[in-house]
Amino acid sequence: MSLDPRPEQSASTGDASSLPEVDRSAATRSGVSRRTFLGASVAATVAVGATAQGLRAATPAQAAPPPSSPAAVDPAAPSWLVFDHHVHSVYSPDAKYPMTTILDQAQRFGVDAIAFTEHSNKGHANVGGVFNAAREIETARAARPDLLVLQGLEWYIPGAEHATVLVAPGPATTRVLRRFELDHDGKLNGWEKPRAGTDDAAEWLVHATDAIAWLGAQKSAGVVDDVIVLANHPSRLGIDSPGELRAWQDADPEVFVGMEGAPGAQAGAIAANATERSRRGEYENAPSEFSFTGYPAEAYLTHGGFDWTTAVVGGVWDSLLSEGRRWWVTSNSDLHLKESDSTRVGDFPTGPGWEAGATLANFDRAGRRPDPVTTATPQNGADFWPGEFSRNHVGAVDRSSAALLDAIRAGRLWVDHGHLVAGLSVVLRATGGQEAQATLGGTLTVPRGTALELVVDVVPTTTPTSRGTVPRLAHLDVIRGRVTGPAADRGDQRAPGPPGAELRAAAGRPAAPFRVVVPPEPAAEDGYVRLRGSDGRAHGVGPFGAEGDPRAPPPYPVAPADPWADTWLYANPIFVSVR
Template sequence: MGAAALVAAGLVAGSTVHSSRATAADGLDDPQDLAWLVGDHHVHTVYSHDAKYLQSHLLDKAQEFGVDVIAFTEHSNWGHANMGGALNSQRDIAAARLARPGLLIFQGLEWYIPAAEHATVLVAPGPNEARILRQFELLWDGKLNGWEKPAPGSNQAAEWEPKAGEAIKWLAGQKKAGFIDDVVVLANHPSRLGIDSPHEMRAWRDAAPEIVIGMEGAPGAQASAVSAFANAASQRGEYENAPSEFSFKGFPAEAYKTRGGFDWVTSVVGGLWDSMLAEGKPFWITSNSDNHLTAKDTMRIGDYPTGDGWDNGASLNNFNRAGRRPDPVEAGTPQNGSDFWPGQFSRTHIGADSRDYLEVMAAMRAGRMWVDHGHLIDGLDVRVRPVGHSGPGMAMGSTLSVAPGTDVELIIIIKAASKANPNGTVPHLAHVDIIKGLVTGPVADRDNFTAPNTKVAERIDTSGRTGEIVLKRTFANVIEPFYLRLRGSDGKRSGVGPLGADVDPQGPIPHGAGEGDPWADTWFYANPIFIDIKENSPIT
């Protein structure tokens, strides 16, 4: 984009400085000395009916790959709720917290949302963490209560969809009553089956915005297309589905595939995520391993007892009887699996005030998070501030309020990858894209999934740059509320986005047969910063 075009877009490159009366003041700066922690909020163990590993094995791997924060989110099942799964998992976690004080270990749940897909439910450590999860799954789980996959527009959908909002409000009530210190919910793999409609996602958010804070921007199962048993149909994230009778009818066929490994909801500029951000309401993204079965690992699922009442093999009935799967057994040959270890490929970076459970949850709620695949970059800090203000500015997830006509500066500080990733290569960041969207307020149609005022404002070439990369841009004379978010990639695969070249000329694209090597197409995404316009703001 040339200089004239940058000015026309309200975006001025480099070190251009405009006069400003802004001085250091409350509401202009977030803390600069944040503790950036690597997290994975979606991991399964033998306490899930379809997973394989002991907690200790996963914790070893998490620490090997630099994870600071991990959550064990077992599937809702009768064995988990009623045969000791939740309570025994909690005992293991409590022991691990004592043995590994440098690692923050959450207990959570993968909730089957009534009438929809899954979600992470994450509770703060405390005496009631297992009790609240068990009670929640028995009262509100869609699978256990028979509230799964209604046809859109059916009587079942009308009855079951509101139960999700009731469940979220119930969690908020438990926090308010002091039964638990904190709880957050994130929608998991939202477009995998196409059954998370836009109006449902908005309903979950609005039921308790302090509880439902966002979604997986990228699903786990990123090794699906390179697993031991991959085939031509294998897709990153195990997004190998098509529209069904249960799917939201408005979603296009392309919604069922990831783009650069990221969910369609996240990766389409001007799409569903942007349509929610354009309402001016927070809704953040994360990334995680969703580890069940690690690709090409040589351990097999352990053996259940045989005989009286036991099925042959690793059946759900056996799981529900035992409350867990048996310990895995070394097989000596690669086994089936689509996942990476926690922190091996997918990472969520959380900017907490300190290394503390409640501070991590507060940072997640605040949106101080960015995500990457393949260890693409070592660090990222994104800030906005009025031009001339000397403080660090407002960070990801925050809102900067200024008077009309203020010049606003965007500061991006990237630490380029400095060492080989777990694949044995040093990643190189090829570009950073600045995405700008207007905040236009609530939508009339809650099934809307487009944001016509959002587009890529600029692509910045970073190829060949190492060490600390500092980028500054100025948005001059701002008169409308807007948000800014970033993405970047290794530059190996891109194409015109679904909404056209004027919106996204070089965005992530789905992969074809044999093109699903996740290490060959890696991206980072940052959560947005909002710029609000206040007529009476002292900042001009």
């Protein structure tokens, strides 16, 4: 493909100035104004951020604005779509595959929906990358009607890590993404990694919450049909604090709905260029001057391939759920460079204005990378193809982008690694002839004392993976937690209780669908129940002891470097409301 450095803006992109703005002088949706962030109450709101630990002060707890309640869904109604929400193509400066190659591989591995989330940068925003990518996506939708293809963005959150931004397809999608990128991106605007206790820490958190509120305003005004945001690899650098996670969701809980429970780059430790420092997820870092000081050293490693904030029973994720937050976890490939692939990055033009090699300056001039070139040598790369190893299973009521995003917001989602199981259904239901029931992400409202049983249906994997293995589920863990309301300290990273993991053996089952029924327990208080499972090959005692988690996913080097030898699944919670 010719690399034309001229921007190509489609006529339908419109004037970005027509997009609705958020009044930044007014209170944000979280009830915290810009003045509050930067004035006398900075300590109350920003001190829990990754860069302001020294400002922590006791303040009244604030509840997150509750999202609107999704319509109840019959647990048998959804179609479970495999969705990869975080994928990069040649329109990112550190990836190398054209969209057609990625889509071919995604369909090979059973993906039903995919989102291209290119990195924010000058070449993407200003040299036509975002518009040319949009045209390729439109072509792909026409050529592959059985595959849902979305355009999104990997956003550099001001003062923090990255996030996935997903916008529903529509005539304004591309211009909304570009406007958001230019006005609200931390990298493009110089709002990256503020130091502890500085004015920048306070200012940049406001930029982040403003950005989320702005996206919500585009949906509210009907400019786009839908938009959601998910925090990416939250523990990788330790710069996403629990307080920031809460603040982002408080800015608009209809928009900011959760985080990557497991990062991409799952082949990081077995890549062609792997060293003794290489780790799953490319979680190879240590605390820095920009990190939240409350995180332990093990937070910078994946645990069974999952982020520490998700993997620790009674930890950060459970602390968010215990507030009643509808905070969901996902998985993804984060495809950039396929492990052991033998194609290399293509060659940029030569001559005036071009540098030698695959430089960022060349990318910023062209707005994309050249198509790759085949070699005979395995190249560097830490990723799997979409659907090859990491999968989101999203319970959509129909096969549409609108239903897909609705289901993610509703929490009808479970994730697995290595095709650990082929299918999963989780239903919490009242016993004794009552019809009350709920599935993932739902809320079961019952009188106090109602006996509730958890019914789990598993469809085992029967076909070999790309590794040639047929995985087997060894155990399921039922994790129960209490909902006690807003945390007194927004920096909390431990749930009240904490929740406990109850082991349910699944080993030795035949390769046919089977059911596990967890005996009824009375509903005594508001709470939630969630599910975890693994192949049973690597485990240890959780950080809060065997009573809380006797079979916790361990970090490397206890866990093997090979991701196929240590696979897990996680299901989002079902809430219980006692009346």
